Amino acid sequence: MLYKWLHEPLIHFLLIGGLLFLLYGIKNDEVSNNGNLITISSAKINHLATLWEQKMGRPPSANELDGLIQHQIKEDVLYREALAMGLDKGDTVIRRRLAQKLEFITVDIVAQKTPTDAELESYLSEHQQQFQQPSHLDFIQIYLNADKRGGQAQKDAQQLLLDLNTADTRLDLLNIGDPFMFEQRYQDVTEQEISQLFGQGFARDLFKQSQGQWQGPISSGYGLHLVLVERKTSSSQPKLSDVYDKVLKAWKDDQRQRINQSFLQTLKQHYTIIVETPQTTSTQ
Numbered sequence: 001m002l003y004k005w006l007h008e009p010l011i012h013f014l015l016i017g018g019l020l021f022l023l024y025g026i027k028n029d030e031v032s033n034n035g036n037l038i039t040i041s042s043a044k045i046n047h048l049a050t051l052w053e054q055k056m057g058r059p060p061s062a063n064e065l066d067g068l069i070q071h072q073i074k075e076d077v078l079y080r081e082a083l084a085m086g087l088d089k090g091d092t093v094i095r096r097r098l099a100q101k102l103e104f105i106t107v108d109i110v111a112q113k114t115p116t117d118a119e120l121e122s123y124l125s126e127h128q129q130q131f132q133q134p135s136h137l138d139f140i141q142i143y144l145n146a147d148k149r150g151g152q153a154q155k156d157a158q159q160l161l162l163d164l165n166t167a168d169t170r171l172d173l174l175n176i177g178d179p180f181m182f183e184q185r186y187q188d189v190t191e192q193e194i195s196q197l198f199g200q201g202f203a204r205d206l207f208k209q210s211q212g213q214w215q216g217p218i219s220s221g222y223g224l225h226l227v228l229v230e231r232k233t234s235s236s237q238p239k240l241s242d243v244y245d246k247v248l249k250a251w252k253d254d255q256r257q258r259i260n261q262s263f264l265q266t267l268k269q270h271y272t273i274i275v276e277t278p279q280t281t282s283t284q
Contacts, residue, residue, distance in 0.1 A: 038076050040069055048072060115251055121240055123251045131247065133238050135207060138187045138230040142173065143180035146223040157217040157224050164214040164226065180222070198222070207232075 048068045052060045060068060088094050115123075124131060142160070146153040163171060173184065182197055194203035202220040209215045209229050217224035240247060 036080075038073065038080070040072055040076075044072065045069060113255075115248070117240065120244070120247050120251060123254075124240055124243070124247050127250070128237055130250065131238060131243050133236045134190045134192065135233060135235045136188050136190055137207065137211075137232040138185075138189075139206065140173065140185050140228045140230065142177035142184070142226045143182075143222065144217065144224040144226070145178040148178060153224055154217070157226060161214055161216060161226055164228075177226075178223075198225075 045065070045068075049060055049065060052064065052068060082088065142164075144153055144157050144160070149156055160176065186194070191203045191207050194206060198206075198220045202218055202225070205218045206227060206229070209218075209227060211229040211232050214226055214228045216226040218227055219225075
């Protein structure tokens with residue numbers, strides 16, 4: 001029963017709300033809002049010293065710690081004066097930054113929860129297309145330069161295709177066809193990887209070919225290609241162990257997004273929101 005409650009969005013809201021009050025209390029402890037009083041708490045001083053040690057690899061000296069405190073006081077004074085002058089009003093950068101800081105509070109909440117393998121298995125099953133392993137194939141290609149061969153290119157391709165598929169004809173694959181910048185043999189490549197080299201049209205046509213026989217010619221932006229598909233592996237659904245890290249990251253991202261969205265909807269209930277219709281200027 002307790003495990004089920006921990007998965008309820010309401011529990012997440014309560015955790016977020018509690019964290020907000022905690023942060024608010026800490027902030028008030030660090031910088032009091034009573035008039036012009038500024039208090040640099042012992043907790044804040046310890047935090048400054050810890051940050052220094054993490055960065056410098058050693059604790060700060062007394063003078064260095066005093067410098068950190070004086071810098072914090074300067075920052076607090078300038079921050080108070082900036083707020084008093086209304087410098088935060090209408091500043092898109094500040095508005096966006098504050099909104100992001102509030103939204104990022106959910107990051108730690110999601111990070112603290114480790115999903116079970118059963119939960120990840122369920123997530124993987126519900127998002128099969130996202131993690132589906134694409135088709136792979138091994139193939140050999142022989143290139144014919146259409147620009148160089150001109151109107152003879154198609155005839156040369158058909159004759160070479162016939163020779164390649166003739167059982168009693170032995171051809172040295174390395175010495176036939178025209179010079180080409182890419183490899184002649186490719187192994188375990190996807191359609192996307194082939195598209196990046198030869199173009200989408202070539203990759204699409206290549207994956208339509210059956211394996212075990214020379215076929216073509218297939219056109220690319222470079223010219224004509226005779227191809228032999230040696231092996232083809234269909235797309236498949238991976239096991240969780242094969243894509244565990246990817247599924248875990250996607251699960252956490254999804255949880256974070258859901259909590260942020262639900263949290264925002266809860267906060268919206270405290271406001272009356274009016275969206276006016278923008279004025280349009282007529283053109284004549």
